[in-house]
Amino acid sequence: MKRMIPLREMILGGAILVLLVLVASRFAGFVAPGNLANVFNDTAPLIILALGQMVVILTRCIDLSVAANLALTGMVAAMINVAMPGLPIVVILMISILLGAAMGAINGVLVWKLSIPPIVVTLGTMTIFRGIIFLISDGKWVNSHEMSAAFTGFPRAVFLGLPVLSWVAIVTVVIFGIMMARTPFGRAIFAVGGNPHAAVYTGINVGKTQFWAFVVSGALAGLTGYLWVARYAVAYVDIAGGFELEVVAACVIGGISIAGGVGSVGGAVLGALFLGVVKNALPVVNISPFWQLAISGSAILIAVAFNARAGRTKGRIILKSAEVPQ
Amino acid sequence: MTDVSQTRHVPDRLNSRAARLFKSWEALLLAVAIAIFIINSFASPYFLNAWNLSDATFNFTEKAMIAFAMALLIISGEIDLSVASIIALASTAMGLAVQYGAGTPELVIIGLCVGLLCGAFNAVFVTILGLPSIVVTIGTMSLFRGISYIILGDDAFRGYPASFAWFGQGYIYWVFTVEMLFFVVIAVIYGVLLHKTNFGRAVYAIGNNPTGALFSGIRVQRVKFILFLLTGLMSGVAAICLTSRLGSTRPSIATGMELEVVTMVVLGGVNILGGSGTIPGVVIAAFVMGLVTFGLGLLNVPGIVMSIFIGLLLIGVIALPRLWAMFAQRRRA
Numbered sequence: 184m185k186r187m188i189p190l191r192e193m194i195l196g197g198a199i200l201v202l203l204v205l206v207a208s209r210f211a212g213f214v215a216p217g218n219l220a221n222v223f224n225d226t227a228p229l230i231i232l233a234l235g236q237m238v239v240i241l242t243r244c245i246d247l248s249v250a251a252n253l254a255l256t257g258m259v260a261a262m263i264n265v266a267m268p269g270l271p272i273v274v275i276l277m278i279s280i281l282l283g284a285a286m287g288a289i290n291g292v293l294v295w296k297l298s299i300p301p302i303v304v305t306l307g308t309m310t311i312f313r314g315i316i317f318l319i320s321d322g323k324w325v326n327s328h329e330m331s332a333a334f335t336g337f338p339r340a341v342f343l344g345l346p347v348l349s350w351v352a353i354v355t356v357v358i359f360g361i362m363m364a365r366t367p368f369g370r371a372i373f374a375v376g377g378n379p380h381a382a383v384y385t386g387i388n389v390g391k392t393q394f395w396a397f398v399v400s401g402a403l404a405g406l407t408g409y410l411w412v413a414r415y416a417v418a419y420v421d422i423a424g425g426f427e428l429e430v431v432a433a434c435v436i437g438g439i440s441i442a443g444g445v446g447s448v449g450g451a452v453l454g455a456l457f458l459g460v461v462k463n464a465l466p467v468v469n470i471s472p473f474w475q476l477a478i479s480g481s482a483i484l485i486a487v488a489f490n491a492r493a494g495r496t497k498g499r500i501i502l503k504s505a506e507v508p509q
Numbered sequence: 510m511t512d513v514s515q516t517r518h519v520p521d522r523l524n525s526r527a528a529r530l531f532k533s534w535e536a537l538l539l540a541v542a543i544a545i546f547i548i549n550s551f552a553s554p555y556f557l558n559a560w561n562l563s564d565a566t567f568n569f570t571e572k573a574m575i576a577f578a579m580a581l582l583i584i585s586g587e588i589d590l591s592v593a594s595i596i597a598l599a600s601t602a603m604g605l606a607v608q609y610g611a612g613t614p615e616l617v618i619i620g621l622c623v624g625l626l627c628g629a630f631n632a633v634f635v636t637i638l639g640l641p642s643i644v645v646t647i648g649t650m651s652l653f654r655g656i657s658y659i660i661l662g663d664d665a666f667r668g669y670p671a672s673f674a675w676f677g678q679g680y681i682y683w684v685f686t687v688e689m690l691f692f693v694v695i696a697v698i699y700g701v702l703l704h705k706t707n708f709g710r711a712v713y714a715i716g717n718n719p720t721g722a723l724f725s726g727i728r729v730q731r732v733k734f735i736l737f738l739l740t741g742l743m744s745g746v747a748a749i750c751l752t753s754r755l756g757s758t759r760p761s762i763a764t765g766m767e768l769e770v771v772t773m774v775v776l777g778g779v780n781i782l783g784g785s786g787t788i789p790g791v792v793i794a795a796f797v798m799g800l801v802t803f804g805l806g807l808l809n810v811p812g813i814v815m816s817i818f819i820g821l822l823l824i825g826v827i828a829l830p831r832l833w834a835m836f837a838q839r840r841r842a
Contacts, residue, residue, distance in 0.1 A: 245643075293824065297831045300781045302643075306768055307824040314817030322811070420813065425764075431647055441644045473662050473760075477655025483648030487640050 191438040191490065195453045199460055206464040213467050220345060226459025227352035228253075228407045230452055232426070233433040234359045235400035237451040240434055241376040242389075242396045243443030244294060244301035249404040250426035251312035252286045254418075256408030258316045261325040261334075261418035268331040275334070275409060283405015284398050286312060291397035295390035309427065316420045327416035338414045348410055355403070360448045372396060376443030432479055433458055436486040457482065534778035538793045538826070542800060549804035556807055563684035565803035567754065569773070570688040571747040572766060573795035576773040577699035578743040580791045582736045583774055584703075585715045586783030587642040589631060589737065592744045593766035594653035599623040599748035601657040604666025604758035613672045620749040621742060627653055628741015635737065636730040650767065657760035666758040677754025688750050692795075695743070700788040708732070716783035772823050773798055797822070 207214040232249050239246040256279050263275060286308070293304045327335060338348040345353075363369035374382040375392045382389055412418045437454025439446030458479055465472055530536060549556045556562075575592050582589055602623045603616045611619065627649070634645040679687040703709040711732050714722040723729050752758055771781075777794035779786025798819060805815045 293828065297828050297835075299824070299827050299831070303775055303781050303827060304824060306772065307820040310768070310816040310820035311824075314813050314815075314820065317811065317813040318817075322813075428647060428651070432651070435644050435647070441641050471659070471662065473658040474655070476651050476658055480648050480651030480653070480655050483651065484634065484645065487644045487648065488634070488638055491638065491640050 189447065189449075192447065192449045192453055194489075195437065195450065195457065195486075199453065199457050202457070202460055202464065206460075206468055209468045213464065220349070222459055222463045223352075223456075224346050224349045225463060226455055227348045228411055229429060229433055229455040229459060230352045231355050231403050231407050231410075232430045233437070233451040233455040234355055234448065235403035236430045236434050237437075237439050237446055237448070238359075238363075238372055238396045239301075239393075239400045240431075240439050240441060241372050241443055241446055242393045243376050243379070244393055244396065245305065245431065245441070246287075246290065246397060246400045247302065247305040247427045247431075248286070248290060248309040248312060249400060249430055250423040251309045251316075252283055252401055252404035253408040253411060253426070254420070254422045254424075255286070255312045255316050256283045256405040257412035257422060258320055258325070258408075258418045258420075260409040261330060261412050262319065264331055264334045265325060265329050268334075272333055272337045276406070279405045279409035280402050281405070283408060284402035287397045287399070287401015287404070288394070290401065291394035294397065295394040298390070301393075313420065320418075320420065322420060325412075325418040330413070330416060335413050335416045338410045348414060351406070351410065356448060356452055363448055368392075368395065373444060376445075378444070429458060429479070432483050435483050435490075438486070438490050440490070454486075535787065535790045535793060537830075538776070538778065538790060538797060541826070542793055542797045545797060545800045545804060549800060549807070552804065553807040556804060559684045561807075562803075563686060563689075565799055566686065566689055566692070568802045569795040569799035570686075570692045571750050571754075572770050572773055572798075573692055573791070574695050574747050574750070575740065575743045575766075575770045576777070576791050576795065577695055577788060578736070578740040579770050580774045580777065580779050580786055580788065581699065581703055581709075581712050582740050583771075583779050583781060584783055584786045585712045585733060585736055586719065587635060587733060587736065588646065588771070588781075589628075589642065589740045590646040590767045590771075591627065591631060591650040591653055592740060592747075592770055593763040594650045594657075595624055595627040595741055595744035596748040596751060596763040596766065597657040597760055598627060598653040599745050600752045600758040600762050601660050601666070601760065603669075603748070603752055605660065607666060607668055607670070613670050613675075616669070616673055617749055620752070621745040624741045624743070624745020624748065625738055626741070627744070628738040629734075631741070632734040632737035636734045654760060661758070661760045667756065669752070669756055673753050674756065675753070677750045677752070688754075691746065691750065695746075696788060696792050703788050708735075712736070713784065716780075716785070769798070769819070772819060776823060776826055 203214055212218060232253070236246055236249060259282060260275050260279050263270065263278065290301070290304050290308055293299050293308075294301050338346060338351075340347050342350060363372070371382070371387045371392045374385065374387055375389050379389045382392075411423060415422070433455040434446070434451055435441065435454070436457055437446070437450035437452070439450055439454075461478055461482070462475055465475055465478075579589060579592065599620045603611075603620050606616060606619050631642070631646055631649055634640050634649075635642045676687055681687060681690050703712060711722065711727045714725065714727055715729050715732060719729055748763075751763060755762070773794050774786070774791055775781055776797065777786065777791035779791065801818055801822065802812075802815050805818065806812075
């Protein structure tokens with residue numbers, strides 16, 4: 184049992200439960216199943232992006248371009264919909280994922296082939312992607328009345344009691360759970376982050392693994408891009424501005440080590456849910472939403488301080504380095 | 510990280526000093542700056558005007574003040590992403606003080622103290638608790654700006670005293686602004702600190718090999734603590750200049766400036782992984798970024814499109830020498 188649910192996830196899950204109880208003591212309706220489903224649906228984009236970011240951070244990289252990628256893909260999807268209203272949603276989904284993956288591949292190639300530090304690469308591509316949105320849209324908005332009903336309806340369509348947006352998040356979580364634990368790619372990601380030198384000697388191509396991590400993160404950002412624009416039924420240059428930091432915050436709160444190699448799918452999901460619950464609970468308990476930024480900042484600091492203490496018994500490093508880490 | 514098996518070609522002796530200077534990053538950057546200057550003067554008839562050029566310096570002076578301190582911090586292997594949020598908090602504190610009738614001297618003291626306190630806050634987490642600075646400062650980035658939002662909400666502070674405008678709007682002589690004076694003085698101070706003092710040598714040593722630095726008697730954590738304090742202090746100075754220039758405070762002030770500061774430092778040839786970089790490089794990088802934004806502005810290019818150029822510049826100046834080296838190696842093989 185202890186092995187199946189690691190301590191860190193249990194504590195984080197406990198923190199979320201305490202939070203829910205506190206909110207429920209002020210306003211019982213918050214923990215009604217219908218409202219919790221709404222909170223989950225609202226957090227779904229963050230969960231999807233946090234999983235992509237997790238893969239990147241595990242390989243000792245960071246992807247600050249996810250929000251810009253999301254916004255650019257969303258804008259392209261919206262413009263395609265305006266130009267060709269009859270195009271099936273499946274095609275738009277495919278285009279979004281491929282476009283996002285292509286942008287992730289640009290990051291990946293620069294990191295892999297030119298060994299430019301990831302933070303520099305993604306800082307650069309972040310501003311470039313945002314700029315391109317302005318170029319293609321001329322700074323104009325794509326509004327809901329220009330989008331087709333099928334386009335905006337897809338993420339909200341209810342299937343087995345939950346909106347499609349929530350189902351996409353759930354399916355992504357399941358796929359990532361299997362991918363990280365059961366596939367060579369998932370193992371390679373942990374190995375590359377845990378000890379790149381040892382990973383080379385076991386036949387893993389470090390740069391290539393990092394490249395694919397960026398492609399995965401980009402593809403998820405692209406997918407979220409369409410879902411985001413369709414859900415809010417508007418596309419403009421600044422959508423999801425600064426969201427990349429919230430995504431990184433979710434990962435850090437979820438116990439994913441920025442030094443690479445340590446982290447779990449459950450942690451990323453719980454980290455995202457924690458931020459989502461805080462965000463949705465504040466207005467309910469009559470705290471000004473302006474408190475949210477400071478609260479998530481404090482949560483990051485507390486989480487990272489806590490994880491550094493808990494980090495002495497390292498969980499998932501396979502391929503340990505030869506010398507004992509201090 | 511990946512080039513485990515590559516062997517390095519070690520020359521018998523170093524090139525001459527002139528040859529090294531000529532091939533240096535700073536020389537390449539200076540060439541880029543001059544090229545941009547010439548292109549701009551041909552592209553727009555309004556470029557070569559002393560007053561316009563003077564206005565253009567506002568594009569980079571405030572960012573560059575922080576960039577000098579940030580350069581030292583990055584050379585030592587740390588980073589501070591909370592600088593823009595420190596500006597927001599310092600500016601909010603000054604605005605709050607104005608509501609209680611503070612004068613210009615008090616405002617300056619408050620701005621600098623808030624900067625120092627924020628720097629110390631980061632430093633405690635990084636040096637005493639031993640946490641990675643990138644995560645800590647992403648956290649404090651939200652925290653500091655979050656406090657500004659709690660105090661201000663969607664409101665704004667105005668009504669700064671008239672004498673306070675000197676910092677951001679004053680001129681020393683003809684077209685030379687007060688901010689330019691600050692820029693030059695701070696550049697010289699940091700240049701001397703990094704390149705001519707024991708402290709500067711210690712910063713390089715820590716960036717290249719923290720364990721080695723510790724064993725050679727450098728108080729690694731203390732040096733890092735001071736570097737975070739300096740970065741906080743410089744953010745305080747920038748907050749005073751920016752607030753004085755804008756004449757008002759909103760919690761969204763200087764949003765995204767941390768990325769431009771880091772871009773400036775990296776463009777200036779500072780290794781983002783620590784260990785190398787120079788202050789003259791950062792000075793030239795400040796001019797390059799200022800000239801690009803100003804020149805494009807004269808051509809009516811919107812700000813967000815300029816950011817494409819800044820992004821391309823950031824990746825390009827790092828990618829091109831590496832591509833060049835790759836091709837050179839392939840030709841040799």
